[in-house]
Amino acid sequence: MAELNTGKKQQPRVDLTAMVDLAFLLITFFMLTTSISKPYAMDVAMPDKTDEAEKDQLDVADNRTITLLLGSDNKIEYYMGLLDAPIEGPTVVDYGKNGIRPILLEKIKQVPQITGDPEKGLIVIIRPSDKSHYKNLVDILDEMKIVSAKQYMIGDISPLEVELLEREGLYK
């Protein structure tokens, strides 16, 4: 009788390497997407509105303040000092690194030199108009973080400043 050479019994083995590769790839993907999709929180502190706070108000030198008026069409109008006697401006600029950022950086450097006291730096006053979007507020607050402005506040816009925006066509 002819002998069948079956040899040793072959174990049915499947190469799992590729499968494991794929599984780990997917794990990595899901791990990263779950942590990335978590939103971020930007902390904001507003000035106290109660009457007591008014007594604490300090007069600051005009040459230390810059006022940013947030208008429509993603534009900012800024001026240094007081509205009726601005030291500089009012000028219209854009958001972002080619718009307001170089101006702020320059002022942050300049102001302590003018006042002659490193403690007395720039004070930024942000005044969003009714025609600006929420995005604009977040953008400008983010800009404060980027240029690391020490003192900034969000205030209400005055009718005179609205007029100023209207004149530039930024209030529609």
Added chain:
Amino acid sequence: MGKIKVKRASTTIDMTAMCDVSFLLLTFFILTATARQPEPLPVDMPASTVQIKVPDTDLGTVTVGDGGKMFFGVTGPKVRVNMLNRMGEKYGLTFSEDEKQRFSLIDAFGVPLSRLKQLIAMDNAQRVDAGFQQGIPSDSTDNQLKEWIMAARLATAEENDKQMRIAIKGDANEDYPAIKKVIDILQDQSLNKFSLITNLRVAD
């Protein structure tokens, strides 16, 4: 001389166990990633460069979007029930245990109190349906949003013995007055510190 037998080790490794583990992990991640509930008011958040994550606990979120609609939500089922009790007391409404249980599972809602019972009775898919949730009234005559925030703060303080943090989640294209309204409500309660929820800015 005796022959030395060198046992040749096989180079293939048994991948079965590794495969098991990796698929187990994969299943876990897929499930946790998709288990999030649909939001009743989807908003497109503005981007910023801040990298601080939103806290998971003791947080009240005011969502503003779709032309000034206000939605409110607070974390923690216990806090939600406590908040509901307080609101019920204030407005003379009573809720059954079943309603409280169902309310404690709602992440965020945007209906006036008069329609709250109707919302609780709905199932999840109906709640998200457009048109039903039109926002919490926040006018000066009937400022329910203010009351909800107040109730949530008191509830968090009682249940968890912690100060509730408040976050505003606004749509990027929402007009500023709508956000201002929320900020004013917060400031009236001497809440001068709060968070704005943003996405991560990718470029620039």
